Amino acid sequence: MLIKHVLDSEEWCRVKEELDQVCPLVSHLWPREGDVNQADMQALQEVCYQKIHTGSWCDVLPVWRDAYGGACLLLGLLYESQGQSKEESIRMFDMGLLLGGDRFRSMTHDMIAMLKDSSARTAVHHDDDDDDDVWVEQSGEVAMVDPPSASPATQGMMEKVEYTDLALDRFIIDYMSREKPVVISHMGVDWPAYTRWNSRAYWRSIAMYRTVPVEVGKDYMAPEWTQTLMSFSKFLDRMTDRDRADLVYLAQHQLLEQIPELKQDIIIPDYCHATGDVVSINAWIGPAGTVTPIHSDPHHNVLCQIVGYKYLRLYAPEYASDLQLDTDGLTHNTSTIDIDKDDNPLTHVPCVECTLAPGDALFIPRGFFHYVKSLTPSVSVSIWWDDA
Numbered sequence: 001m002l003i004k005h006v007l008d009s010e011e012w013c014r015v016k017e018e019l020d021q022v023c024p025l026v027s028h029l030w031p032r033e034g035d036v037n038q039a040d041m042q043a044l045q046e047v048c049y050q051k052i053h054t055g056s057w058c059d060v061l062p063v064w065r066d067a068y069g070g071a072c073l074l075l076g077l078l079y080e081s082q083g084q085s086k087e088e089s090i091r092m093f094d095m096g097l098l099l100g101g102d103r104f105r106s107m108t109h110d111m112i113a114m115l116k117d118s119s120a121r122t123a124v125h126h127d128d129d130d131d132d133d134v135w136v137e138q139s140g141e142v143a144m145v146d147p148p149s150a151s152p153a154t155q156g157m158m159e160k161v162e163y164t165d166l167a168l169d170r171f172i173i174d175y176m177s178r179e180k181p182v183v184i185s186h187m188g189v190d191w192p193a194y195t196r197w198n199s200r201a202y203w204r205s206i207a208m209y210r211t212v213p214v215e216v217g218k219d220y221m222a223p224e225w226t227q228t229l230m231s232f233s234k235f236l237d238r239m240t241d242r243d244r245a246d247l248v249y250l251a252q253h254q255l256l257e258q259i260p261e262l263k264q265d266i267i268i269p270d271y272c273h274a275t276g277d278v279v280s281i282n283a284w285i286g287p288a289g290t291v292t293p294i295h296s297d298p299h300h301n302v303l304c305q306i307v308g309y310k311y312l313r314l315y316a317p318e319y320a321s322d323l324q325l326d327t328d329g330l331t332h333n334t335s336t337i338d339i340d341k342d343d344n345p346l347t348h349v350p351c352v353e354c355t356l357a358p359g360d361a362l363f364i365p366r367g368f369f370h371y372v373k374s375l376t377p378s379v380s381v382s383i384w385w386d387d388a
Contacts, residue, residue: 069100294335299384308378
């Protein structure tokens with residue numbers, strides 16, 4: 001019945017029509033009614049995957065991403081109807097969410113929700129006692145890795161304001177319009193995420209079988225750095241494995257779009273609607289020591305620290321020429337200088353710094369360069385928005 005529901009949908013028929021126009025040789029693999037041939041769907045998925053990964057991502061015709069998402073949706077339903085593991089079905093659904101277009105996103109979320117309860121009941125039990133379930137103590141003394149050595153040119157710690165004292169008009173006048181970074185203390189302490197996201201059991205209950213993109217290595221400028229896909233459960237195990245030297249980092253991923261239940265755990269502050277619309281919300285989850293090198297973003301940003309502690313160092317846009325930006329097209333916004341090295345050439349460049357505690361947030365104006373290092377296991381979200 002579920003497969004028939006998909007085949008009868010308006011979205012399915014439209015993608016078929018678009019495939020007829022761009023590639024009739026492929027469109028014959030797109031089923032319209034009756035039995036679905038699994039081999040044809042796997043072949044279609046592979047063709048779409050190759051199309052998506054040929055050339056620049058922005059140049060890919062939307063129909064290829066939509067068709068890929070549809071193929072993943074139908075394959076996931078086929079696996080479920082054949083009695084294969086729910087983990088395999090959810091993995092296939094996630095591939096559609098990660099690489100597919102928007103046409104089948106809502107249906108895919110619905111299918112995952114239908115499988116979620118039974119998946120939780122059959123999940124492998126982890127014998128975490130209550131003490132081990134908490135990632136980081138949210139107050140008091142906490143063991144931390146060292147931040148980079150202090151810069152002789154630092155202009156000190158960033159200005160800090162209590163969330164309850166920072167009305168929207170003051171934020172716009174004193175900070176946003178002046179392009180001035182500010183730490184907003186205790187902004188997230190009343191969010192459900194403040195408690196829930198510090199529990200490994202909570203993450204396993206909501207995301208155990210989900211497939212996520214993970215970075216492996218010191219940072220994305222390091223020669224040994226790579227990316228891979230893995231289940232969230234495996235990511236948690238890797239993240240907490242103290243015997244492994246290679247760091248894993250779920251970085252700048254729209255996890256709250258992939259798993260909509262997580263969006264209910266945060267409260268988007270009014271600041272992010274001050275002058276325009278929210279562009280994206282990205283999650284950052286990793287162990288102590290994960291680093292994002294000096295870089296700038298094309299949007300205003302409120303970085304919300306939810307679990308653990310994070311160190312940041314900021315450089316104003318006028319110092320871009322001192323930062324030795326990469327000449328590669330993909331990382332042209334990133335410095336090639338490693339400030340974790342004591343002999344780095346930025347000791348004369350003015351900067352400001354801060355350490356975010358759980359519940360704190362940092363306003364980073366558009367174009368400000370920033371370096372980020374997790375001092376403990378850490379979970380953060382960055383909320384980007386543009387001017388109207």
